[in-house]
Amino acid sequence: MQTNFKPLGFNFEWLDVYDPTEAELRQLADQYKLPEAAVIDCLQPEHLPKYELFDNYSFIIVRFYDTESKPDSDDIRQLTRKIALFYNTEIIITIHRSKAELIENLAKRYCTDTNMQRPFNLVCKIVKKTFETFEEPVKQLNLKIDAYEERIFLKKRIPDLLRAMYDLKRRNQVFRRVSFVSKLVVDNMHVSHRKNSYYEDMRDYHLKLEIAIDQIHEDLISLVNLYLSISSQRTNEVMRILTVFSAFFLPLTFIVGVYGMNFQYMPELAMPNGYPGVILFMALVIVFIWQWFKRKNWL
Numbered sequence: 001m002q003t004n005f006k007p008l009g010f011n012f013e014w015l016d017v018y019d020p021t022e023a024e025l026r027q028l029a030d031q032y033k034l035p036e037a038a039v040i041d042c043l044q045p046e047h048l049p050k051y052e053l054f055d056n057y058s059f060i061i062v063r064f065y066d067t068e069s070k071p072d073s074d075d076i077r078q079l080t081r082k083i084a085l086f087y088n089t090e091i092i093i094t095i096h097r098s099k100a101e102l103i104e105n106l107a108k109r110y111c112t113d114t115n116m117q118r119p120f121n122l123v124c125k126i127v128k129k130t131f132e133t134f135e136e137p138v139k140q141l142n143l144k145i146d147a148y149e150e151r152i153f154l155k156k157r158i159p160d161l162l163r164a165m166y167d168l169k170r171r172n173q174v175f176r177r178v179s180f181v182s183k184l185v186v187d188n189m190h191v192s193h194r195k196n197s198y199y200e201d202m203r204d205y206h207l208k209l210e211i212a213i214d215q216i217h218e219d220l221i222s223l224v225n226l227y228l229s230i231s232s233q234r235t236n237e238v239m240r241i242l243t244v245f246s247a248f249f250l251p252l253t254f255i256v257g258v259y260g261m262n263f264q265y266m267p268e269l270a271m272p273n274g275y276p277g278v279i280l281f282m283a284l285v286i287v288f289i290w291q292w293f294k295r296k297n298w299l
Contacts, residue, residue: 008111074170
C-alpha cells in the first residue's frame with residue numbers, strides 16, 4: 001500500500017509505503033532510483049538502526065516500540081518495529097511492514113506547519129517520535145523495579161522473582177541495543193546538517209532516553225545483587241540457628257550416648273538418684289552453653 005502525503009500541504013513529496021511485497025519494493029526502487037544495498041536492508045525485518053549517505057539519498061533505519069507486543073516479548077522483532085527512510089531535498093519515502101499510526105499522525109500534525117517544509121526537519125521529527133515510543137515502556141520498567149525493590153526490602157516473598165527480573169533484563173537489553181545503535185544514526189545525521197534546531201531537539205531527547213535506559217540497566221544489576229545478598233543472608237541466618245541448636249544438643253547427645261552403653265558394671269546404674277542427677281547435669285550444661293553464647297554475643 002502507498003500513500004502520498006503531499007496533497008495534505010507539504011511542498012515536497014512524502015511517499016509512505018507499508019506492507020510491500022519484494023516485487024513491489026523492487027519496482028519502487030527502480031522508479032525512484034533507490035540504492036540497491038539500502039533496498040536489501042529494507043527487506044530484513046530484524047535490521048538494527050543505521051544511517052547511510054548515498055549519492056542521491058540519505059538512508060535511515062529506525063525502530064519504534066510496538067504497543068501490541070506481548071508482555072513476555074523479549075527480542076527485537078517482538079518488541080519493536082522498523083521504519084526505513086529515504087530522503088533528499090525533494091522527497092521522503094518511508095517504508096514499513098504494517099500500517100503505522102505514528103506516520104499518519106505526524107503527517108496530519110505537520111502538513112500545514114511552515115517549519116516542516118524541509119524534508120530533513122520532518123525526518124528529525126519522525127526519528128524523535130520513534131524515540132518517544134520507548135518512554136512509556138521504560139517508565140513501566142522503572143515502576144516494576146521499584147516495586148520489586150520494595151518487596152525485597154520488606155522481605156515479602158515474590159514467586160519466580162529471579163525469572164521476573166530476568167525478563168525485565170531481557171526487555172531492557174533490547175532497548176539498550178536500539179538506543180546504542182540509534183546514537184550512531186543521530187551522530188551521522190549531524191555530519192551533513194549542522195546547527196538545526198529540530199536536529200538538536202531530536203538529539204537531546206535521545207540523550208535523555210539513553211540515560212534512562214542505562215539507569216534501568218544499573219538498577220537491575222543492583223536489584224539482582226541485592227536479592228542474592230538478602231537470600232544469602234537468610235540462608236546464613238538459618239544456618240546460624242541450626243548451628244546454635246546443634247551446639248546445645250551435641251553435649252547432651254554425648255551424655256545420652258555414654259549412658260546408653262550396655263555395660264554391666266557402670267557404677268551410676270545402681271544409684272537411686274542417678275536418673276534425676278543426669279537430668280540435672282544436662283540442664284546445667286544447657287545453662288552453661290546459654291551463658292557462654294550470650295557473652296560471645298552469638299544469641
